[in-house]
Amino acid sequence: MSVIVSVHQLSKSFAARPLFNSITFAIESGDRIGLIGPNGAGKSTLLRIIASKTSPDSGQISMQRGLRIGFLEQVPSFSENASILSTILEGSTAPTDWESVANAKEYISKFDLTTFGEEALVGDLSGGWKKRVALARELIRKPDLLLLDEPTNHLDIESILWLENLINRSSFATLTITHDRLFLQRVANRIFELDPRHAGGLLSVNGAYTSYLEIREQMISAQEQKEVILKNTLRRETEWLRQGAKARTTKQQARIQRAEGLKQEVDELTIRNQNRTAKIDFQGNEKNPKKLIEARKISKAYGSKQIFHELDLMITPGTRIGLIGPNGSGKSTLIRVLIGQENPSLGQLFRSEHLSVAYFDQTRDALDPNISLVKTLSPVGDYVEYRGTKTHIRSYLDRFLFSQSQMDMTVGKLSGGEQSRVLIARLMLTPANLLVLDEPTNDLDMATLNVLEDCLTDFGGAV
Numbered sequence: 001m002s003v004i005v006s007v008h009q010l011s012k013s014f015a016a017r018p019l020f021n022s023i024t025f026a027i028e029s030g031d032r033i034g035l036i037g038p039n040g041a042g043k044s045t046l047l048r049i050i051a052s053k054t055s056p057d058s059g060q061i062s063m064q065r066g067l068r069i070g071f072l073e074q075v076p077s078f079s080e081n082a083s084i085l086s087t088i089l090e091g092s093t094a095p096t097d098w099e100s101v102a103n104a105k106e107y108i109s110k111f112d113l114t115t116f117g118e119e120a121l122v123g124d125l126s127g128g129w130k131k132r133v134a135l136a137r138e139l140i141r142k143p144d145l146l147l148l149d150e151p152t153n154h155l156d157i158e159s160i161l162w163l164e165n166l167i168n169r170s171s172f173a174t175l176t177i178t179h180d181r182l183f184l185q186r187v188a189n190r191i192f193e194l195d196p197r198h199a200g201g202l203l204s205v206n207g208a209y210t211s212y213l214e215i216r217e218q219m220i221s222a223q224e225q226k227e228v229i230l231k232n233t234l235r236r237e238t239e240w241l242r243q244g245a246k247a248r249t250t251k252q253q254a255r256i257q258r259a260e261g262l263k264q265e266v267d268e269l270t271i272r273n274q275n276r277t278a279k280i281d282f283q284g285n286e287k288n289p290k291k292l293i294e295a296r297k298i299s300k301a302y303g304s305k306q307i308f309h310e311l312d313l314m315i316t317p318g319t320r321i322g323l324i325g326p327n328g329s330g331k332s333t334l335i336r337v338l339i340g341q342e343n344p345s346l347g348q349l350f351r352s353e354h355l356s357v358a359y360f361d362q363t364r365d366a367l368d369p370n371i372s373l374v375k376t377l378s379p380v381g382d383y384v385e386y387r388g389t390k391t392h393i394r395s396y397l398d399r400f401l402f403s404q405s406q407m408d409m410t411v412g413k414l415s416g417g418e419q420s421r422v423l424i425a426r427l428m429l430t431p432a433n434l435l436v437l438d439e440p441t442n443d444l445d446m447a448t449l450n451v452l453e454d455c456l457t458d459f460g461g462a463v
Contacts, residue, residue, distance in 0.1 A: 004027055004144060010022070013057055014045065019045055020042045023046075035177045036178070038401075039401075039448065064144070069147065070141050073134075078133075084118050088107055088133060088136045088140055104136070111133075128155045135151070143172050148176040278421060279399040280455045283387055284460040287433070292317065292355050293352070294314050297312060298344040299347055300337055300344055310347065317462055319462040319463070335359075339436055357435075359427075360440050367411050400425050420440070421444070435462070437463070
């Protein structure tokens with residue numbers, strides 16, 4: 001396999017915050033790379049740099065001559081009032097050529113977009129179908145390297161399986177940001193972990209995700225053992241230095257310099273071995289009625305379009321419901337009807353007078369991108385009330401791994417995963433006996449996902 005992209009000593013900061021520093025790696029033809037790392041590490045920024053959408057602060061990127069790159073962004077953008085066909089043709093170098101139009105129509109057929117028709121407006125599609133249109137727009141470029149930023153977000157199970165098959169059968173290389181562990185295992189033959197705690201800022205492992213987990217565990221264990229050994233050595237050297245006059249009379253300046261270098265190495269290892277995770281703990285409501293929501297033969301339609309029909313459902317404390325279905329089948333609509341944001345077209349819906357809902361909306365419409373992180377959670381004053389106790393907003397945000405420099409940033413400058421943590425942080429301030437989570441795992445890093453899973457298992461209300 002030949003090298004198609006070579007990255008050397010690449011660095012990038014954002015709003016005075018360093019994302020990554022002096023990272024070096026190469027991408028070869030045939031690579032299926034999964035790019036993972038904590039939220040805010042700069043994964044999306046790295047893809048944008050490779051796609052020539054933004055520039056690094058320093059470092060070099062060398063690309064194979066004539067390399068074609070496709071880039072499926074985390075939130076694809078579309079022209080206003082654009083049709084499916086015209087949107088796909090935006091990726092073609094000759095959009096009016098008959099061959100390009102034929103290729104675009106072939107993608108419409110392959111991607112099952114014929115259900116809507118080629119002249120259907122992209123703006124009217126659900127998030128999952130929009131992703132398919134955006135992907136077709138990149139594939140018509142005939143890329144040698146396809147960059148994918150959280151491609152499974154908003155996709156139903158069938159679409160994820162379809163995407164897995166597409167990637168595995170493709171001839172081009174892929175670099176994919178994803179926190180979907182099963183998807184990662186099935187499509188990746190290399191793993192990059194972008195994390196400043198690694199030497200060089202990037203850990204590269206050949207093999208599937210399970211291989212990465214084994215190697216990373218061995219590496220961390222070795223690092224922790226090395227930290228213990230070096231700390232013991234540093235302690236002995238420090239005791240020697242404290243002898244003062246004796247140490248000076250021996251004139252062993254080289255030993256003193258080695259001790260200083262040893263301290264720097266120990267400090268660096270200590271930072272690398274730190275493993276902080278977000279502290280997620282939803283507040284339960286003191287009043288937990290036996291019946292939270294009861295739906296009796298409820299139906300919902302928009303004009304002649306039936307969304308769901310004669311649905312019966314009972315939600316009680318301890319209920320755990322996973323809501324799945326094809327893109328556009330009405331999952332989010334059902335949620336809005338159940339919690340009272342919309343009315344059913346037919347049927348009866350009972351909600352307890354003690355029902356208290358904490359709602360996580362996948363669209364993030366509740367976040368104003370122009371307001372600071374601090375003001376988003378505490379519009380007035382410097383304190384929030386959590387579990388009956390007033391907590392300083394900066395201390396509260398520290399629970400979710402936000403640095404002091406980020407707290408005065410506008411929310412729009414945060415990464416997708418960081419914005420999801422903001423929504424979870426706000427949700428935690430609301431005592432609830434029903435948590436409604438619409439695609440809560442989108443963009444969250446794996447450490448936060450693990451914490452969220454444990455928290456939802458322990459929650460006393462319904463989910």
